[in-house]
Amino acid sequence: MNMKSYLIGISVTGAIAFMPFSVLADWKEGWTGDVRYKYVVSSDAGGTDTVTGDNNEFVAFNGDAVDGESGLGFAIGKKIDNIGVSLAYERMGVTYDLTGSVQADGDVDLGSKVDFDIDTWMLEVDYTIVINDSFSGNLLAGIGQSTFDFSANSAAVVRANGSIVNVGDTSDNTETTIRLGAGVGYKLSDRATLLTMLQYTDYGTADLKIANGATTTGVDVETTELSVRVKFNF
Numbered sequence: 001m002n003m004k005s006y007l008i009g010i011s012v013t014g015a016i017a018f019m020p021f022s023v024l025a026d027w028k029e030g031w032t033g034d035v036r037y038k039y040v041v042s043s044d045a046g047g048t049d050t051v052t053g054d055n056n057e058f059v060a061f062n063g064d065a066v067d068g069e070s071g072l073g074f075a076i077g078k079k080i081d082n083i084g085v086s087l088a089y090e091r092m093g094v095t096y097d098l099t100g101s102v103q104a105d106g107d108v109d110l111g112s113k114v115d116f117d118i119d120t121w122m123l124e125v126d127y128t129i130v131i132n133d134s135f136s137g138n139l140l141a142g143i144g145q146s147t148f149d150f151s152a153n154s155a156a157v158v159r160a161n162g163s164i165v166n167v168g169d170t171s172d173n174t175e176t177t178i179r180l181g182a183g184v185g186y187k188l189s190d191r192a193t194l195l196t197m198l199q200y201t202d203y204g205t206a207d208l209k210i211a212n213g214a215t216t217t218g219v220d221v222e223t224t225e226l227s228v229r230v231k232f233n234f
Helices: 001-030
Strands: 032-042 050-053 054-060 070-080 083-099 101-104 111-130 135-158 163-167 172-187 192-209 218-233
Touching: 001 054, 032 083, 032 192, 070 111, 101 218, 111 172, 111 192, 172 218
Parallel strands: none
Antiparallel strands: 032 070, 032 218, 050 054, 054 101, 070 083, 083 111, 111 135, 135 163, 135 172, 172 192, 192 218
16 A cells, blocks of 8 residues: 555545544534423313213313413423424323313212323424524424323212212323414523413313223313423533
């Protein structure tokens, strides 16, 4: 091997060896993360009427749904210029208030409350609009998956005489979740931003089994939420 070929070989070998580190150096830039808190400002209640047999009927009218509930979460993502993509996990415990009536064995009851947890994985895309050195605007859209996790006897039925009967069955179901939001960011430091968002989230329909798994009553979970996030640039 002559000297020219030797030098070319060393150059090619060095370039190949250096390439992963160069790519890695570029890939390391722009990573983000956040911790988040959400509070349900308002929600649309909607239950599904379910007939469970002769003289047995679950009739769900509009109620308070999940107003006032809250949850926590975190996310990790990547930002290129003004566009960010992140994968988030959120968890919220819910007491769903259905103001309506439950008819069991011919007796009409006053209503019910259902307890369950919502675990959500969400892929969000956001766009940042710089206003000045301190403030920015933010628009986001997201799609993901929510799991509604019930426990046994998770529905409390209020009888006409004031007594409470617990019904239900351990179950869970998974639904597609969509989100739209807009908010304002305040720069806390070169690497941290406080972001306040108003967001609409449709978690889907939670299916409650109320007769040993044989009968399902669905409740829609659609919310308008206040989300407060602290976002970090790594």
